[in-house]
Amino acid sequence: MRFNDAITGAAFTCFAVLVLLYAQTFPPPGHQPIGPAFFPSLIAVLMMLAGGALMVRGVREYLADRSLFRGEPWTGSAAAWLRILMVPAAVLAYLLLAPQIGFMAAAALVVIALALQFGRRFLVALTLGVASASVIYLVFTRLFLVPLPVGPLEALFR
Numbered sequence: 001m002r003f004n005d006a007i008t009g010a011a012f013t014c015f016a017v018l019v020l021l022y023a024q025t026f027p028p029p030g031h032q033p034i035g036p037a038f039f040p041s042l043i044a045v046l047m048m049l050a051g052g053a054l055m056v057r058g059v060r061e062y063l064a065d066r067s068l069f070r071g072e073p074w075t076g077s078a079a080a081w082l083r084i085l086m087v088p089a090a091v092l093a094y095l096l097l098a099p100q101i102g103f104m105a106a107a108a109l110v111v112i113a114l115a116l117q118f119g120r121r122f123l124v125a126l127t128l129g130v131a132s133a134s135v136i137y138l139v140f141t142r143l144f145l146v147p148l149p150v151g152p153l154e155a156l157f158r
Contacts, residue, residue, distance in 0.1 A: 004068045006058025013051030020044035086117045102151015107133035 020041055029035025062068065074080045090110045097106035108129035115125035137154065140146040148154075 002070045002072050004058045004062055004070075005054045006062060007068060009051045009054025009056075009058055011051075012054060013048050016044045016047035016051055019047065083117060086114060090114050098149040100151075102154050103148035104133045104137050104153040105151050106149070107136060 023037040023040035023044060026035065026037040026040070029038075090113060093113075094106050094110045097109065100106075110129075111132050112125045112129035115128050116122065120128070137148060140148055
């Protein structure tokens, strides 16, 4: 089933407003020009613009064919639903694994599982998982100074 873009855009815009409101509860920056609310607020504003564009497109679609919902052939495929459900399952798996085994191992396992599910060969999935976890770890811990969950692999980068 496909929802009209006006519905999707409205939901996206509502979520963006909630993100923007929540970001305003972050502590003030103190002596820095950019505080912790800056990037979430920026992303929320961009999300609102994208949601608005979707709503405009959806209204145009609705005026052309008068439908808010449309069935799609893929919705009858169990494999398609499994691929869709793998993404939130991967996020949940990361949230459960990261405190136990550290960021790098959890992130690499999640990326490997998703890459395999989406049809990549094992060696490609392994390379993607290890490389992306390593780069993200180094960028966030060294450049942005964000503390990520520590496990045995993180000791290699210290």
